[in-house]
Amino acid sequence: MESRFVSRRLPDNVNRIVSRFPEEVQDFFLEMISAERSVQTIANYAYDFDLFFSFLESSGKTLEQTDARLLKRFFRTVENGYERTVRVKLPRRDARTGEVRDEWVERKHFRINSQSGKQRKQASLRSLFRYLVKTGVLSRDPMEEYEDASLKARRRKKVPVFLTREEAARLISAVDAYHRQKGVKSAGWMEARDLAVILLFLSTGVRVSELVDLDMTSVQADGDSWRIIVTGKGGKQRVLMLNTKASEALRRYLAMRPETEDNALFLNKLKRRISRKGVSEIVKKMVRMAGLPPKAAAISPHKLRHTLATLLLMNGENLRVVQEILGHSSIQTTQIYTHVINTEKDQALSRLERLL
Template identity: 40%
Template structure:
């Protein structure tokens, strides 16, 4: 089932029965969620229930966007675990409030809907149960319509059940090992071997892709942050290269870039196309048509080299830009970085979000100690 934006094929708004502020929230959701809600209305589900589903889905989607997730299919059980940890500490809910404002020129009073956020404490058990029900129902709907291959809520529940049962198997977050990172980077060269005769071959694409992958692995950027980088966002200096990143909540943070990434970006800037449309001249990373690179293009770049590297998809659960962000954080902690430093580098507002990587490292340590059993077994 192909989920297109509602405006492209719906003449009559299926959400007209909902209050205006709720309709505004609906239209902030991706096409898959809008179609799901429209089907619920068509099935004559209680409008109050639909309204609650709208709030729940917006809460999840707002969290996803802040984490750099731009595609429903990218939501996995690791992200959901992080999301529920975020809820446990209280969360922000988006609402629309109607204001009456006077036009500065004519003095005419006009209605204006303004987006506001307000903090809510962790909901009671009933509210939590409703959210779980909402997300299970939504992902089951996507599964039935072949939009996803697995319900991540079910995967999360399996992990929780496994943990309660005493299983030591590693759960989330999913990330590449150091060796997989090396294989992944080597796949870029491998992909472009003997492609000089290919009419679509452009040498700057290989150089660009290497710079993009190294930025993900060495800075933990969200995909939205990478796509929005401009040439003036980066200050190149071999001893101290920095990136100015506009992150979550439109907050700027400065990231330092290591020498390997410095060399990759420098090479890309040298190879970067010179003839660029005026409106895209400031974009750092460009696509084949010399316009600002899109999220979708970056997703495809990341997945392409995972296939070439033959990385075990069961261990990385379909590699994505977000998994590379997981990799950056986990490798830092494995090498002794302070969690507060990692929190600042990732741009996490709440340290509980960063803590999921500490748990992953702890499980790695447990597994490493357990592996010594085979060496000192007396049997």
């Protein structure tokens, strides 16, 4: 009988995935839970390992038989994208009784393997094999052998995509326009929610995972202003003050928020905690409604985080302050935004006009 891995900290779909792993790998997840790694981090490890163990099974190999050559085959197999089958629990409303019940649905997704995705999969397996060697399950670390024999990929620095002030203003205005257009049926509180979500992204730079994890207790009134307590990577908390516009939007949403037993700050249409995908869909709808230019057409919640960081630096804010607002553990991560803001470079190019 298959052992059932169950942790109350993890969603059911992640517990189901971990249950399929060898017992010693399940122990690795118990260590991560004990170390208070975030739910999203643990889920990412589960998804990466699921790909790897599916590959091992299809290759007729075991964990103990893994070597540098097999790892190279795995990374090459998923390099240009891969299909992932996931089971998700979705609430379904009975059309006759109106009762809402959870139902497991199997879905297939094709995922593009970005540069950061490739690096994360390598980091995930590196952590796993180090743990297995440390605990005596394996006598050698195949990831070390793989990395010693592999050519180092060139790191390509990309300038982060962000919205200008004018584009950000258009995105905010798009919320009202979207809910006023003919054919859109949504409760008034959902419009208030969408505006609060967009303004929180643009005003605080929270990650989408941080936003969906906000509870009613994460909000603190401070006179006419509001603060939110954000739990970031590694369980680190930071307190962020909302500007007047974001405070007013949140106040309006809270006044209209439906009564529910769910303690989540932001709800979906079934009055349960909104998902990452649900938040991403809100942003996509507003981006389309705003009619933003091609560069901004693929704006995601994370790109709104880029927008806040860039606008803060353009406004002359200190890099260390921006680091604290974003919750970066290293200032080097924050420095990527300085590639966009370079006043001396702009002035040099402007002075060139005199010579032409």
